[in-house]
Amino acid sequence: MALRTRIFAFFLLAILGSGKPVFGADAFTAYRERTSILLIAMHCDALGKLEKTALVSGRAQARGALLRAGKTVQELDELEADLARRAALIACDREDVQTEITRMREAAQIWSRLYTMRFPSRWQNWEARRDDARNKARWRVRAPLSNASDTAMDFGLVAQGEKAFLDLVVLGGRTPTSVVLHIRDSNKLKEPMDNDLLRLMGRTGDSPKNLMPPQSVTQSFFAIDKMLAPPSLTGETGKSSTAILFRFADKALHAFSHLDPRDVVALELVYPPHAGAKLRRERVYAEVGDFASARLFAETFPEPSEPPKTN
Numbered sequence: 001m002a003l004r005t006r007i008f009a010f011f012l013l014a015i016l017g018s019g020k021p022v023f024g025a026d027a028f029t030a031y032r033e034r035t036s037i038l039l040i041a042m043h044c045d046a047l048g049k050l051e052k053t054a055l056v057s058g059r060a061q062a063r064g065a066l067l068r069a070g071k072t073v074q075e076l077d078e079l080e081a082d083l084a085r086r087a088a089l090i091a092c093d094r095e096d097v098q099t100e101i102t103r104m105r106e107a108a109q110i111w112s113r114l115y116t117m118r119f120p121s122r123w124q125n126w127e128a129r130r131d132d133a134r135n136k137a138r139w140r141v142r143a144p145l146s147n148a149s150d151t152a153m154d155f156g157l158v159a160q161g162e163k164a165f166l167d168l169v170v171l172g173g174r175t176p177t178s179v180v181l182h183i184r185d186s187n188k189l190k191e192p193m194d195n196d197l198l199r200l201m202g203r204t205g206d207s208p209k210n211l212m213p214p215q216s217v218t219q220s221f222f223a224i225d226k227m228l229a230p231p232s233l234t235g236e237t238g239k240s241s242t243a244i245l246f247r248f249a250d251k252a253l254h255a256f257s258h259l260d261p262r263d264v265v266a267l268e269l270v271y272p273p274h275a276g277a278k279l280r281r282e283r284v285y286a287e288v289g290d291f292a293s294a295r296l297f298a299e300t301f302p303e304p305s306e307p308p309k310t311n
Contacts, residue, residue: 027069031062032079037104039084044092046101050300054108057296061119064261064290068122073191112302119297121261121289123208126156128294130301134161136232140298141291147269147284149173155267155286157253157295158233164299166253168246168267169229176269179223179246182215183255183265189217192262208285211264221252256288257295263288 038055041047047055063076090097119126124143131138141157151173158167168179184192193201193213203210229243256265264285271280 027062027065031059031066031076032083034059034062035080035083036087037100039087040090040097041101041104043087043090044097044101050112051105051108053296053300054111055104057293061290061293064293067260067262112300117294117297119290119294121287124287124289126289126291126294128298130298132301137230138232140164141294143286145284145286147282153284154233157298164253166248166256168223169233169243171234171243174271175244177272178270180268180270181221181248181252181265182218182268183259184213184263185217185219189213192260208264208287212266212285219255221248223247224249257292259288261289
């Protein structure tokens with residue numbers, strides 16, 4: 001198999017990921033090339049932990065773009081099986097193979113030293129950061145959201161010490177009393193709804209709300225904690241900060257992290273009665289997108305370099 005992989009192109013796209021999402025032929029080429037170099041490097045036993053994480057993250061990003069563009073899981077699995085058969089026939093001592101492996105290792109080092117990356121999807125971006133502060137809460141992966149009244153919110157992965165949490169921070173406006181996360185239950189609906197199912201349900205238009213599965217096939221997680229958001233998550237200081245943080249349980253983070261990149265989730269904000277009215281409920285929608293790839297990036301740090309040897 002002639003190697004046409006240019007792994008630096010993957011990292012160039014990653015560095016410039018603040019542009020438009022990659023679709024169509026570009027996404028297919030990226031997926032094929034990232035999968036090929038991953039399988040070849042595995043076949044040649046040339047993958048360290050850092051290189052594997054970088055390639056797995058990049059491959060997942062390209063796979064997500066193809067799924068959102070209409071490719072099926074079966075089609076991509078069949079392509080990967082074919083690439084695996086081809087990789088198994090590669091002679092690892094070939095000069096071009098060794099050249100590509102060297103490029104892959106160098107590119108992985110570049111990837112590991114980036115501080116931030118954006119992972120664009122259809123309607124929102126995940127911003128991933130490698131903040132290694134240990135004495136404060138900090139966003140690892142964050143997506144800005146807003147409700148009908150334009151109340152700003154941040155949703156995503158927060159690190160505190162060695163722990164990771166799935167949090168929603170409401171930055172202003174009227175504060176909910178509680179928040180419920182609704183996501184697809186894979187035991188009831190194996191994959192996100194496709195166009196045929198959407199038509200059967202009479203859903204038209206292209207929006208996150210229309211892609212949200214019915215309540216009968218979702219599972220729900222109530223926020224288990226509510227507190228003032230620390231300034232390290234809001235950029236605000238002093239007593240003027242009124243941002244409220246809602247925190248979900250570990251099982252919610254686990255379930256969210258294993259969703260399909262085509263999935264949409266709903267955050268249901270429950271507001272207290274006002275002027276004699278009943279409880280008010282409002283849904284804000286978030287796209288799963290490349291959350292898994294963003295998390296891999298944010299939780300991978302450069303390998304420490306060995307000190308120079310002295311005689």
